[in-house]
Ligand code: HEM
């Protein structure tokens with residue numbers, strides 16, 4: 093078959109940013125998958141609650157302090173997260189480096205509060221179905237914090253390496269920031285569910 | 293060392309066709325040898341592997357089916373004992389659904405979608421490699437467990453409490469649950485790749501209303517996978533936790549609930565049927581268009597029907613639980629929605645019939661399978677509307693009527709189109725034609741064998757024969773029909789055998805296929821058979837729904853791409869306007885290491901929860917190896 097060139101693409105940028113980036117869309121798709129998982133875990137919680145004669149089953153409502161502290165911390169972390177996304181867009185290496193170090197610390201800090209959240213539930217996973225679902229919900233969210241933390245640490249190393257100053261890496265940084273927003277956003281309904289629904 | 297040209301960043305516009313092919317081959321080829329095979333990210337090589345593997349699982353599942361038919365051929369037969377029979381029907385169902393039907397549809401998409409949208413590789417090609425290895429590992433896990441008498445024996449939907457810690461001692465149910473994790477991870481990965489490939493990598497000009505129907509069907513299917521599969525992942529994880537660390541999700545004594553399992557399973561399980569069926573619909577549309585020599589009647593209606601089916605698929609799951617005793621209003625709702633889904637299905641059938649009516653059908657083998665599909669699927673749809681009514685379902689629930697129904701839907705609705713699709717795309721994939729004579733015989737044997745095998749099962753079911761029984765007494769009025777069914781199954785098996793013989797023989801020595809043997813109009817036929825590693829030397833530019841039919845002598849293409857790195861075009865979602873040239877990741881062994889590390893973690897975690905902690909270390913290392921830039925032109929812009 094003959095080919096006739098009807099379109100010249102030589103002037104296109106060699107890498108897409110934002111919605112022209114494939115990884116941006118991939119991240120979105122994975123967020124949809126995991127978001128469905130989070131939503132279903134809440135549905136399971138509510139389903140079990142609807143069956144129970146009283147709720148929480150055989151336990152007092154969870155202590156508010158660690159969970160609320162973690163929620164506050166996550167919300168605060170959104171500010172530097174927003175900034176790092178902006179710096180990545182500006183391709184400002186020095187600021188992105190600083191931002192990544194801060195975000196790494198902000199990924200570690202919630203883990204300390206999370207460790208306190210499990211005992212604050214006053215129930216163990218193997219006592220009853222209520223214990224099972226709250227542990228699984230906390231666990232599910234913790235794996236997401238951990239995943240993003242590892243990703244942030246790797247990106248931090250990358251940005252301090254010779255591979256750092258590159259539009260592709262800045263794209264990775266902003267996708268990672270988007271993912272952290274997701275980790276924070278999914279926590280909010282889970283927080284309401286875990287800590288406030290038992291108090292209704 | 294290849295000496296790079298003086299010109300930094302060489303573009304295809306500077307090269308003639310011969311030079312261009314040489315340069316692109318250098319950039320895109322998979323090296324020969326074992327290492328090359330293990331590290332390739334070419335969607336065609338991976339897609340082919342996926343297809344072969346899925347068909348091997350089809351054959352294995354078929355052998356199990358024959359074993360069941362042997363055992364049931366006469367009353368009180370002694371070929372297979374009750375325990376082994378439990379494993380066999382569970383293995384057959386699980387294998388057919390999770391290792392054959394879903395993966396084979398995704399496999400076809402992995403191979404075809406990038407070609408049909410006119411790009412050079414699937415989005416996230418390394419994820420694609422990873423997904424294949426995960427799929428293979430999950431399949432091996434299930435079959436090796438079966439070989440050592442630890443195959444799951446709790447039915448393909450593994451209802452609790454039977455599959456829970458109390459009644460299913462040992463590791464059989466865990467094998468089932470963890471096989472789910474493997475196959476769902478791989479299915480989800482492919483779904484993400486397809487979604488991004490379709491949304492962002494279409495050829496310039498391929499606006500939403502110019503997307504081939506098969507590609508549409510795979511896009512909708514991928515969204516179904518993304519929204520449905522998390523439910524079964526949660527369910528199977530909860531099951532493993534109940535069994536391993538003593539959680540109580542499904543234990544009513546401690547506030548859990550057995551119906552929770554059914555809800556989660558069928559919230560996935562019903563869409564699963566459409567995950568298998570919608571790609572088949574896309575295949576049928578493609579074949580109908582080609583062999584009637586005209587576009588499918590009602591393109592917009594077809595797309596809307598696909599999307600509607602996808603949405604409705606999530607409102608139907610409870611019809612699998614009618615006998616579980618649910619509130620009356622709930623049942624009415626689910627009956628209504630179950631019947632409503634017949635509307636888009638009927639609409640599509642009418643569009644195909646209209647196309648055939650208006651066109652001049654050419655009755656080649658692929659088209660024969662399409663006709664077989666229509667006949668069988670309509671019967672399956674009719675029994676489907678029957679079992680959607682609660683009183684009727686209560687009667688035939690768990691009988692052979694249901695076995696007959698879902699084989700009509702699954703085999704008629706998916707396997708027939710799939711076989712047609714294999715005959716249709718075989719020349720593209722292998723560069724050789726399959727035999728038309730053997731194809732007709734194959735179709736005849738399979739069509740006859742299928743109906744003779746499965747139609748009588750309706751009657752057996754109405755006569756009260758329960759499913760999942762390993763034998764029955766001679767007093768029961770079932771033995772004549774059972775013998776008839778088992779003999780018919782041999783005809784069916786002969787048809788499949790002939791298909792495999794034809795495929796293997798033709799792949800080795802069939803007549804060479806031209807680029808476009810059927811005179812089809814979609815882009816995969818605009819390149820050589822089989823396609824070169826880079827799919828298209830110059831990426832096509834699309835101006836209509838049928839890019840090859842308007843002016844079949846010349847293909848409009850785009851120029852200006854780099855040949856020094858693997859490069860493709862990113863286009864906008866709606867209109868497919870070019871947005872960027874983008875690099876596509878090169879071959880890498882890390883997806884294999886990542887899959888191996890994940891396999892170790894998942895299998896180990898059947899035995900101890902600590903596997904999740906320790907096993908995640910090698911997984912992380914492998915993933916870092918995967919994503920760390922290696923200084924190639926693809927990594928650094
Ligand atoms: C082509 C030849 C096939 C034959 C002869 C066959 C035969 C059978 C039989 C006899 C059973 C009932 C076992 C029992 O209840 O005791 C069964 C169950 C089943 N089959 Fe097939 N089958 C075939 C193909 C397929 C295909 C292609 C699929 C899926 C795409 C499939 C999916 C299933 C499922 C899901 C079950 C239910 C398993 C369970 O009860 O857990 N079968 N098959």
Ligand SMILES: [Cu+2]
Pocket residue numbers: 561562565608609611612
């Ligand atoms: Cu259903």
